[in-house]
Amino acid sequence: MEKPKELVPKETASRLPLWDVDSWFNDSLLRPFAPIGFPRLRSLVTEDISPSVDVFEEGEDLVVKAELPGIKKEDIDIRLTDGMITISGEKKKEDEIKRKDYYKWERSYGSFCRSFELPAEVQKDKVKSTFKDGVLEIRMPKSPEAIQKEVKIKVE
Numbered sequence: 001m002e003k004p005k006e007l008v009p010k011e012t013a014s015r016l017p018l019w020d021v022d023s024w025f026n027d028s029l030l031r032p033f034a035p036i037g038f039p040r041l042r043s044l045v046t047e048d049i050s051p052s053v054d055v056f057e058e059g060e061d062l063v064v065k066a067e068l069p070g071i072k073k074e075d076i077d078i079r080l081t082d083g084m085i086t087i088s089g090e091k092k093k094e095d096e097i098k099r100k101d102y103y104k105w106e107r108s109y110g111s112f113c114r115s116f117e118l119p120a121e122v123q124k125d126k127v128k129s130t131f132k133d134g135v136l137e138i139r140m141p142k143s144p145e146a147i148q149k150e151v152k153i154k155v156e
Contacts, residue, residue, distance in 0.1 A: 050112050053087070060147055062122055062140045066114070069134040076136060080124055087136065088113040120146035 053066045066087055068076065076089040090111040097104040122140035129138045 051087075051114065053114055053116070055116050057119070057142075060142050062118060062120060062142060064116065064136075064138040064140075066136040067134060068131075068136050071134070073131040076131065078129060078138060080122075080127060080140075083118050083121070084115055085118060085138070085140075086113065086115040087138075120149075122146070 051066045051068050053064065055062070055064050057063070064085060064087070068089060070093060071089050071091050075092070076087070079086040079088075088111070091109065093108045095104070095106045118140070121143040123143050127138065127140045129136065131137075
């Protein structure tokens with residue numbers, strides 16, 4: 001009888017996981033110098049702002065909720081095309097502190113773009129969005145045809 005194959009091979013205890021050491025080295029020693037001359041490490045100091053997004057049905061609506069802390073509503077773009085919704089935006093943050101013997105100026109920028117295929121046809125002219133406390137909510141009423149296509153199946 002043939003031995004079943006593993007999906008992921010086991011690592012032996014004698015092998016040192018070098019990626020952990022490499023990660024620690026980059027984070028603790030090289031990160032402060034990344035903007036100066038280490039382009040490979042530049043991603044460590046840029047902000048990752050890929051938002052958490054929930055897509056769900058509530059009654060006769062499709063709802064999209066996205067967490068967008070630190071982003072202004074003017075910097076959010078929502079596009080609805082054939083069966084897809086795309087949310088994109090940009091975060092621009094500048095902090096400047098001036099004191100007698102101290103000056104600090106930090107800037108962080110980042111952008112994101114997330115697209116989702118909609119599970120049903122929606123009424124594009126009745127889509128509404130709100131942005132409150134860093135949470136974007138988009139409500140899209142399903143089209144009458146999409147509602148009629150739903151069939152309840154009896155479980156036996």
